[in-house]
Amino acid sequence: MKTILLFFIASVTTSTFAQQTFFENIKAKGENPVYIEYPGVGIDNEGKQSINLSQERVGQYNEPQEVIVKLLNHEGIDSGIAIIDKNDNDEKGSQYIADFTKNRQTFTGFPNTYIVYEKVFNEGYVAIGNYIFFIDHFNSRTEFGDIRRVYVLKGTTPDGEATSKTNKKKKGFGKFLNKAKNIALNNSAGPDPRKAPEYKALSQENVRKMVSDYLTAMREKQIAYTLTSKDEADLATMQKEADAYSKYIKDKNNAYWQSPEGQKTLRGWKLADEHKASCLETAESCGSPFH
Numbered sequence: 235m236k237t238i239l240l241f242f243i244a245s246v247t248t249s250t251f252a253q254q255t256f257f258e259n260i261k262a263k264g265e266n267p268v269y270i271e272y273p274g275v276g277i278d279n280e281g282k283q284s285i286n287l288s289q290e291r292v293g294q295y296n297e298p299q300e301v302i303v304k305l306l307n308h309e310g311i312d313s314g315i316a317i318i319d320k321n322d323n324d325e326k327g328s329q330y331i332a333d334f335t336k337n338r339q340t341f342t343g344f345p346n347t348y349i350v351y352e353k354v355f356n357e358g359y360v361a362i363g364n365y366i367f368f369i370d371h372f373n374s375r376t377e378f379g380d381i382r383r384v385y386v387l388k389g390t391t392p393d394g395e396a397t398s399k400t401n402k403k404k405k406g407f408g409k410f411l412n413k414a415k416n417i418a419l420n421n422s423a424g425p426d427p428r429k430a431p432e433y434k435a436l437s438q439e440n441v442r443k444m445v446s447d448y449l450t451a452m453r454e455k456q457i458a459y460t461l462t463s464k465d466e467a468d469l470a471t472m473q474k475e476a477d478a479y480s481k482y483i484k485d486k487n488n489a490y491w492q493s494p495e496g497q498k499t500l501r502g503w504k505l506a507d508e509h510k511a512s513c514l515e516t517a518e519s520c521g522s523p524f525h
Contacts, residue, residue: 253448253451255347255452256348259363260366261305268320268387269301269303269366269385269386270432270433271300272286272287272383274380274381274382275384275441276380283440283442285384285437287427296427297427299319300388302319303316303317303366304316306331306335309475313334313472313475314334314336314339315333315359316331317330330368332350332352335476336476337476337480338354339353339358342375343375343453343456344461346452348453348455357382358372362448364390364435365385365387365444366385367441368382368383369382376449376453377446384441386435389431390432390436392434392435
């Protein structure tokens with residue numbers, strides 16, 4: 235009886251964890267958590283899952299970048315994330331911003347958001363456990379294309395836990411041997427990123443199944459949920475800000491095109507188009523309106 239009870243508790247805990255919303259997941263990691271960025275998950279020549287790494291040359295892997303994931307907030311409402319280079323802890327220097335109030339993102343399943351969706355390019359972010367996936371092309375709310383980037387919570391180990399422990403630096407002859415081994419096997423004096431616990435943890439996951447199962451479970455949750463008046467008010471608040479931002483961008487662009495500099499640019503484009511229409515060279519070879 236005791237064994238059955240423990241198994242039941244473990245099952246409930248796992249299920250609850252797996253169905254966290256996007257923002258619940260990030261918040262559970264603490265303020266501005268640090269992640270390791272990997273350039274996607276693919277399939278190798280043998281049809282097996284492959285965790286991509288950037289390379290300077292064949293066999294020489296670059297050390298993955300560390301980033302900070304910062305939650306964005308508008309009037310007390312979670313509005314998106316900023317992914318920031320850890321060495322440049324400033325939102326203005328963000329590598330990527332996904333923000334509802336910038337009128338490019340929507341939240342699939344809001345308020346139980348499970349995809350921070352970029353509607354212009356049909357791509358978005360999904361957070362599961364210690365991972366954030368950036369997915370290119372959604373065929374539906376549960377079917378998806380390529381996984382272009384993966385962020386693994388720093389300290390994640392193959393047993394699924396995250397630890398703040400760091401390995402002590404090797405000293406003396408042991409350090410020398412480790413460096414020599416890296417040069418021989420990885421053609422690099424730096425550490426082999428394939429040996430990092432975060433890489434090993436991600437490698438042992440069936441990533442596409444993990445994402446598919448999560449999207450399916452959250453889609454069912456979305457179907458069963460009815461928006462409350464507060465949910466609708468929160469969406470309206472964010473959309474109002476998004477509309478204001480769009481107007482700001484439109485007004486700024488219009489002001490530029492009406493300026494002397496903008497008018498000069500438009501005249502140049504018009505002359506180039508007129509030239510190409512009458513140019514004896516092909517469109518591919520005609521690269522200048524002045525020849």
